[in-house]
Amino acid sequence: MIVGFIGLGGMGAGVARTLLKGGEYKLKVWNRSTGPVEALVAEGAEAAADPAEALDADVTLSMLSQDDVIEEVVVSSGALDLARNGVVHVNLSTVSVAFADRMERVHRERGLFYVAAPVLGRPDVAAAGQLNVMCAGAPEAVAKAMPILETFSKKVWPLGDEAKRANVVKIAANFALASMIETLGEAGALVDGHGVPPAALYEVMTNSVFASPAYKTYAGLIADKAFEPAGFKMPLGLKDVRLALAAGEAGGTPLPIASLLRDAFIEAIASGDGAKDWSALARGSFRRAGRSWG
Amino acid sequence: MIVGFIGLGGMGAGVARTLLKGGEYKLKVWNRSTGPVEALVAEGAEAAADPAEALDADVTLSMLSQDDVIEEVVVSSGALDLARNGVVHVNLSTVSVAFADRMERVHRERGLFYVAAPVLGRPDVAAAGQLNVMCAGAPEAVAKAMPILETFSKKVWPLGDEAKRANVVKIAANFALASMIETLGEAGALVDGHGVPPAALYEVMTNSVFASPAYKTYAGLIADKAFEPAGFKMPLGLKDVRLALAAGEAGGTPLPIASLLRDAFIEAIASGDGAKDWSALARGSFRRAGRSWG
Amino acid sequence: MIVGFIGLGGMGAGVARTLLKGGEYKLKVWNRSTGPVEALVAEGAEAAADPAEALDADVTLSMLSQDDVIEEVVVSSGALDLARNGVVHVNLSTVSVAFADRMERVHRERGLFYVAAPVLGRPDVAAAGQLNVMCAGAPEAVAKAMPILETFSKKVWPLGDEAKRANVVKIAANFALASMIETLGEAGALVDGHGVPPAALYEVMTNSVFASPAYKTYAGLIADKAFEPAGFKMPLGLKDVRLALAAGEAGGTPLPIASLLRDAFIEAIASGDGAKDWSALARGSFRRAGRSWG
Amino acid sequence: MIVGFIGLGGMGAGVARTLLKGGEYKLKVWNRSTGPVEALVAEGAEAAADPAEALDADVTLSMLSQDDVIEEVVVSSGALDLARNGVVHVNLSTVSVAFADRMERVHRERGLFYVAAPVLGRPDVAAAGQLNVMCAGAPEAVAKAMPILETFSKKVWPLGDEAKRANVVKIAANFALASMIETLGEAGALVDGHGVPPAALYEVMTNSVFASPAYKTYAGLIADKAFEPAGFKMPLGLKDVRLALAAGEAGGTPLPIASLLRDAFIEAIASGDGAKDWSALARGSFRRAGRSWG
Known part of the structure; x- marks a missing residue:
């Protein structure tokens, strides 16, 4: 064949x-x-x-x-x-x-x-x-x-x-990944603001309720500030969130978290992180807190 | 003892x-x-x-x-x-x-x-x-x-x-759970808007990158519309997001997703879901799309 | 000529x-x-x-x-x-x-x-x-x-x-109008939740710091629930917010309020208000509070 | 007397x-x-x-x-x-x-x-x-x-x-002012991203549909980057948005724009603008676009 x-x-x-x-x-x-x-x-x-x-x-x-x-x-x-x-x-x-x-x-x-x-x-x-x-x-x-x-x-x-059924599932899954990254960023910045290393939080999370490949991979990248080389570049993350928003609009579904993610990606790219892995989205949570991460 | x-x-x-x-x-x-x-x-x-x-x-x-x-x-x-x-x-x-x-x-x-x-x-x-x-x-x-x-x-x-270190980690983990619920809701409503049952999306997610206890439990509750009896009531979810926002403010950390979750919890309670499990937060994603879920 | x-x-x-x-x-x-x-x-x-x-x-x-x-x-x-x-x-x-x-x-x-x-x-x-x-x-x-x-x-x-300069100004002004409508809706629902008629708030606002044609017109439409016939239909509002978001992305500018407005417009249309004036966006603030307006 | x-x-x-x-x-x-x-x-x-x-x-x-x-x-x-x-x-x-x-x-x-x-x-x-x-x-x-x-x-x-009726109206009006500031900031950053000075946008706005004292005052402060001395300090803006959110929660009213403003105020203070006038909230729209303003 x-x-x-x-x-x-x-x-x-x-x-x-x-x-x-x-x-x-x-x-x-x-x-x-x-x-x-x-x-x-x-x-x-x-x-x-x-x-x-x-x-x-x-x-x-x-x-x-x-x-x-x-x-x-x-x-x-x-x-x-x-x-x-x-x-x-x-x-x-x-x-x-x-x-x-x-x-x-x-x-x-x-x-x-x-x-x-x-x-x-x-x-x-x-x-x-x-x-x-x-x-x-x-x-x-x-x-x-x-x-x-x-x-x-x-x-x-x-x-x-219908072909689109596979695509909307993939788009939804990628949206969930982006949401997870932003959530890890915010949660990490939250504990960091009280003197706890994000890695300590991530260790608890990824060895208990969030023990999944995605959480382990991304929490690790964020904790280690391992944003380069990029496995999946920031603009691709923005593209995928855009796909989610377009699919949402076509189906009449508001997606408030996806909207928030879109702004976060634009901010990340405008702030100079366009060549980094999309896990660097987490840097925004620290930047908005007047701190830096990686 | x-x-x-x-x-x-x-x-x-x-x-x-x-x-x-x-x-x-x-x-x-x-x-x-x-x-x-x-x-x-x-x-x-x-x-x-x-x-x-x-x-x-x-x-x-x-x-x-x-x-x-x-x-x-x-x-x-x-x-x-x-x-x-x-x-x-x-x-x-x-x-x-x-x-x-x-x-x-x-x-x-x-x-x-x-x-x-x-x-x-x-x-x-x-x-x-x-x-x-x-x-x-x-x-x-x-x-x-x-x-x-x-x-x-x-x-x-x-x-x-310091005692508060355990609390801020717990608060951050609970915030991550609430964010996961809202994300599952939005992602589910997104695919539903294109004719795909949320359960089909959740099956892919929870058997691949999101294979963790939290995702399995909550995706199951949402897919099955099993919002009652409540394991963790809606107002407790609101309380925990409030704790995250207060801890964020005390540490100078903006938490855009937590802010969005707070509004979603208030909306859920105002819409009559106050006695349901906090997984019913997902109903809001469907309601805002002019549809209903459970 | x-x-x-x-x-x-x-x-x-x-x-x-x-x-x-x-x-x-x-x-x-x-x-x-x-x-x-x-x-x-x-x-x-x-x-x-x-x-x-x-x-x-x-x-x-x-x-x-x-x-x-x-x-x-x-x-x-x-x-x-x-x-x-x-x-x-x-x-x-x-x-x-x-x-x-x-x-x-x-x-x-x-x-x-x-x-x-x-x-x-x-x-x-x-x-x-x-x-x-x-x-x-x-x-x-x-x-x-x-x-x-x-x-x-x-x-x-x-x-x-450059032609686009006039367009981006017009787009920005329309975005500001949409933001005003959503703000009037939220503020109106806020006072209504404490027993004060939105009209009482709007009267103070539009006769003091917000005494402008736009506030007077739109606060009046909202207070009177005069959403039909539409002077400017809901889908045109969505279109204009989309133009703002696209112009923002092209210029590297995150627009969190515009993102929120986009979801609000999609929600309004999905909720059956697609033929109403875009001032009916304000209905969403009441609907999300479990109440209704007009 | x-x-x-x-x-x-x-x-x-x-x-x-x-x-x-x-x-x-x-x-x-x-x-x-x-x-x-x-x-x-x-x-x-x-x-x-x-x-x-x-x-x-x-x-x-x-x-x-x-x-x-x-x-x-x-x-x-x-x-x-x-x-x-x-x-x-x-x-x-x-x-x-x-x-x-x-x-x-x-x-x-x-x-x-x-x-x-x-x-x-x-x-x-x-x-x-x-x-x-x-x-x-x-x-x-x-x-x-x-x-x-x-x-x-x-x-x-x-x-x-009832005394609280005056307070909720005042709180709602102040929320509307904060929303206006953020909107002016986003709209200004939007046109700036396409080479148009924010002042050009503000001139059109405040001499047409938005010709009101509040818009003239705040658009002027932002255009002139006149953030100090503060007429109303940033932490007071945060306090007032907090009052709006608390009043909203007490009355069962979600306030998505107020939530967004709360994060913007926390970000502004964390970024070092805590002693500036609350009109400096607009600086955030430029900062998130990787630019600076004042």
Whole structure:
């Protein structure tokens, strides 16, 4: 089975590499810059000359940064018009609910299949093949994609027939992560204001009621002030909160915490933290208290 | 060793019962209403005629609802003036940072010891002897209290010499719980607005990055609309957020999410949910979207 | 001098009528639906067959609801390509800062002039020729437009050479109006919660420190529960707050009150107030207090 | 008629001086520090040895900073127990709704009269005898106080029989002022982010829809960065927002903007602006945008 792959950033390369190591699929990979392509070719992948060639496959995965990049690379470029008949395009990217609807339509119009399969996990998790994948689309297309998704996932969560259902779940989960970061920041600054190191609070929390991977990871990053190098950059956090707000507005749902997070991200970037990991959002809680953290 | 116990509400009775079952301590219990006292006497405790008698002990635990109740029962009543010389008063209640400072002082002035030991866990956890206890106070007093605390705890977290340090950590942890509830509510309403049941989102979240006791418990309560009977009533949630805001202000720390939570609690109570569990805070996210939940 | 006019809604018709009454200009008017055109033709205007014909003029004013409508009517339709050489297009509409930049460019590319002239005032003020106009664009184009603007304005405020400068000022002023409405709502619900009629508060406010047209108008609408018919509909309020948030993000400025207003507008619309005047935002303050208002 | 006066700070001294100039009343003044007393004695007032002596009068006005100061000076000191029989105590201070209820009761219990008469205006307005006074209390007491209040007021607003009614109106008006300051700050930072001086925005606003004393005064202070000397210090702004939040909670009214303001005040003070005028709240909007203002 030939598997196309479009987009070899930190996350995409990790996923592609896991597929390659599995040995079951022939991979045709494309990326805007050629470095990551060459690296994967050295490990056994084939280079696709353009996105259209990567879509000349049985199943093609894409992992790109945002709506307009996908629109340009896959649709405006004409690649989709040249795609292999019946190809299943599995989009791993975090996109807006509106764009998921649009992608579903433009694929259907061309007799192609679109599956939304956004993932939960940072680059190290992707490289370890332990992502959580939210998945939605036409049942036959999902069935075809499933073995591939399972190769690099800890678990695939089926969420129904409409692509956007997977996206809104992913968007909601990412919103919950951002809220957790801001909450850890505020709670940490709160105890710090009374002389208690945030790490002492986090130790209690993450070894009791909040003993989960997300809390352990992010409380650790914040306590250690380990904001660089970024696993997930600040502007991506802002983008994801924007997706939540847009999905909320489209569904008539006010999201006061998401609104607050949007301002916090804009503040973080305006304050010079744009290249840091989004866990550095916590710095704002200290800054607003006239103190500094990291 | 004689252990006094003041306050036999849902949490206090659970703790006292665990101590009693352990069989190591002679318990002298007091409660404003006599029902809970009689129940424990039937299981082997001794009834104290008043708070002062409960403070005629080696170590006395108290578990009352809030600052002014403790002030009245323990201080204004004159009980502390009659307390056994050298008694260690271990306050399990969630109190304000300012009140912790005050309690430390009024005990010291009388040659008594004060240990702050607020607990994390709901009544069922208390009854199971599996609480997490945050603990701070003079080392010799903490050492004396420790074996007792360990009897009913999963883990005791030592947080230093000043009592208020345990309280601010407890307050911060409870703030994080309230923030989690509101976030689950907003995230649930967000996906619901696109036709996805909140339970589907919660299943992904609590089996991946958010796999922790708190998320599992509260996502379950919200998904099942199991807001009654209340394990922790709405006004207590408001009280705890108020404690966080007061501690924040005292330490010069703005807490935007806590501020938002305060309004959400006031709204919930004003909307008729005052007798429900604080997980019903999530109903507000649906109500503000013109929908209803439970 | 021939003056084109595109868009004869409540605001546009008022402005066009004032120009017509002045008698100095020959008006060529276009509107998507023909009713408003016929009404103005009956008063002496000439009907333009399409937007391009309205742009075959010395100066053309447009007053349309939002960015994409203008894009479609003026640009995508090809009208701008057929515009009279050197025409000054004066856009009275409230548009985004990004769209102002774009409009400036597409006009320049065609050798045309673009002047941003968003207005402050409700339909009755427009009909009375008493609008406040914020104006920015190339000096020679502004000079040509000025006598026309002055015909229907109480005052024209020159704001510089870049079109977007007028728009960001208009957006900021509208944000301040929305903030005022929400504040009047919260303040009114606050006193109502203690038995004082909001009107009593508003009377003090608007006859002392807040004695301004905006406060008098909106406090009156709220006190009288006069939310229908709408002078400015709720979704337009949401749109304007969205413009403020977008302009803020583009300039790196967090706007916490605007974020809060966005949620309040979404809540108002989701709660069934979408057809009401944006002053009905105040109903939310009462609803969140478990009460109702109007 | 003998008029007592307790509290000669910036506001109180201005009011007392206006009464003295009127020549109709014999003034007995008291202040904790003696400087302001001596100044007024030099202008014809009589010095009261203690608060009790100032309450040995027909009508006694008080203007103190906050609830607990009044409690201490007037009640705990025993002054009220020694007050002249039937004295009307007119409290000009901005106090909490709960404290107004308490004061009403402690006066009634002693056969004395309590009138709440909080004022709107800064020290210069007080000195000019142009305050707006909100007034509530028993009709006969209000009638007795009225001529005195009118001596130093532009207008006295009668608000009913219960003292707290005047206080909640004053608290709501001050909340609206704080909201206006924050809004001016955000709007100013918004246009500044696009190269437009805030003064240009404020000029449009305060000469059109927002042409009121409050907007002119505060927009001027912000545009001129005239934050010192303070007419109304930052911590007083925080106190007043706290009063609004407490009154809101007591009446079951969520106040999202007030909550946001509370955090903004805490941030301003934590950031070193505690000695500045509360108009410096606007600095936060620029600071959060990574810029500075004044």
